[in-house]
Amino acid sequence: MSIRAGRLLAENMTRWGAANTLITSAEPTHLAAQFGSIFDRVLVDAPCSGEGMFRKQGAFEWSMGMVQACARRQTGVLNTAANLVKSGGRLVYATCTFSPEDNEAVVAQFLCDFPQFELIDPPRFAGFAQGRPSWVDESLADESLQKCVRLWPHQFLGEGHFVAVMQLVANEKPQRFWKPLRFTPLGKKGLAVWRAFAEAHLRFEVAEERLLLVNGRFYLLPEIALETGNLHLIRYGLLLGEIRKGHFRPNHALALALTPEKATESVNFAANSDEIAAYWQGLDLPSAEPNGWLLVAVDDFGLGWGKRVNGRIKNHYPRGLRRKRDWRREIGD
Incomplete structure (x- = not known):
C-alpha cells in the first residue's frame, strides 16, 4: 500500500470511529516477514485492470498487456498474503474488474499452487452471480470456481466487482505467534493530564496500560498491539488528543469514536x-x-x-x- 493510499484509509477508519486498527505502508513481503501466519482474516484488495469502473470513470488507457501485468502482480501479492493466514483462517481476494485473467484465472492458479487452501461459498445476496470456470484455461478450470462472486452493474446497485473467499484448511508450516509491541507506558505526569480529562468528560473506562504518549500526543493502542519492527506506520490505534499548555485537548478522532x-x-x-x-x-x-x-x-x-x-x-x-x-x-x- 502506498503512503497516500494508507493515509486515505486512515481517514476513512477515523470517520468510522475505528479504534482497534494498525495501518502501515509496506510491501506484502515485509508484512509477512514481520508478522507471519497470525491472522484470522486477510483481505487482498488487488490492483487490477479496473474494467468495473468504466461506467463510473469513463474512458482510460487499457490494453491486454496491462491486464496480463496486473495478473502477474496479483499472483505475487496473493501468494505472499497466504503466509499471513493462520490455520483455519480465511483469505479474501477482491478486484473491481470483469477480466477473467484478473479474477478466476488468478484464483485457479493460486489454488493449484497452494492446495492447502480451498474456496468456500460465501452468503449469497441479491445480485450475486457465480464465478465462471468456463472462462479459465482448461488445465486450471474447476467447477469450484463457481463459488466465486461476480457483481455485474446491470444486476447489482454498484459497479463491477469480483470476490473469492478461500480458507486455509491445512497448514504444513508451524503457526507463528505474534510478538507484543514494546513501548513505555505513561509516566505520572502524562497519566495525571489524561485522568483529569477522562474523569471530567468521559463515562467509560480506558485501559491505561494501553495508553502511549509520543511527542505530546496520547494514543490508545489496540487490544492486541503487535510489534511492527521497521514497518512504516501511518496509524496505530486511536489518537485521543494532545497536551496543550499542560492540559489535555481532545482530538477529532476521539469524538468520532464516541x-x-x-x-x-x-x-x-x-x-x-x-x-x-x-x-x-x-x-x-x-x-x-x-x-x-x-x-x-x-x-x-x-x-x-x-x-x-x-x-x-x-x-x-x-x-x-x-x-x-x-x-x-x-x-x-
Whole structure:
C-alpha cells in the first residue's frame, strides 16, 4: 500500500470511529516477514485492470498487456498474503474488474499452487452471480470456481466487482505467534493530564496500560498491539488528543469514536437541523450550560468537539472538513 493510499484509509477508519486498527505502508513481503501466519482474516484488495469502473470513470488507457501485468502482480501479492493466514483462517481476494485473467484465472492458479487452501461459498445476496470456470484455461478450470462472486452493474446497485473467499484448511508450516509491541507506558505526569480529562468528560473506562504518549500526543493502542519492527506506520490505534499548555485537548478522532452516552457532556442534533448545518460550517452555537468540553453528536453518533464558554459552544470541528458557509449569521444571534 502506498503512503497516500494508507493515509486515505486512515481517514476513512477515523470517520468510522475505528479504534482497534494498525495501518502501515509496506510491501506484502515485509508484512509477512514481520508478522507471519497470525491472522484470522486477510483481505487482498488487488490492483487490477479496473474494467468495473468504466461506467463510473469513463474512458482510460487499457490494453491486454496491462491486464496480463496486473495478473502477474496479483499472483505475487496473493501468494505472499497466504503466509499471513493462520490455520483455519480465511483469505479474501477482491478486484473491481470483469477480466477473467484478473479474477478466476488468478484464483485457479493460486489454488493449484497452494492446495492447502480451498474456496468456500460465501452468503449469497441479491445480485450475486457465480464465478465462471468456463472462462479459465482448461488445465486450471474447476467447477469450484463457481463459488466465486461476480457483481455485474446491470444486476447489482454498484459497479463491477469480483470476490473469492478461500480458507486455509491445512497448514504444513508451524503457526507463528505474534510478538507484543514494546513501548513505555505513561509516566505520572502524562497519566495525571489524561485522568483529569477522562474523569471530567468521559463515562467509560480506558485501559491505561494501553495508553502511549509520543511527542505530546496520547494514543490508545489496540487490544492486541503487535510489534511492527521497521514497518512504516501511518496509524496505530486511536489518537485521543494532545497536551496543550499542560492540559489535555481532545482530538477529532476521539469524538468520532464516541456516542453521547460515553461523554459526560454532549449535545445531540438531527442530521437535518439548523444547528448541525451551522456546526459543519464552523459556526458557534448558543448554550447556557456550564463551561467545558462537550461532544457534538448527530443522530446519536459523535461528530466533533465543542467547548462551552460563557453561554456559547466554541466550534472545534476541523477547519479542513468544514463546509463552505452559505450564510454568516450565527445560530442565536
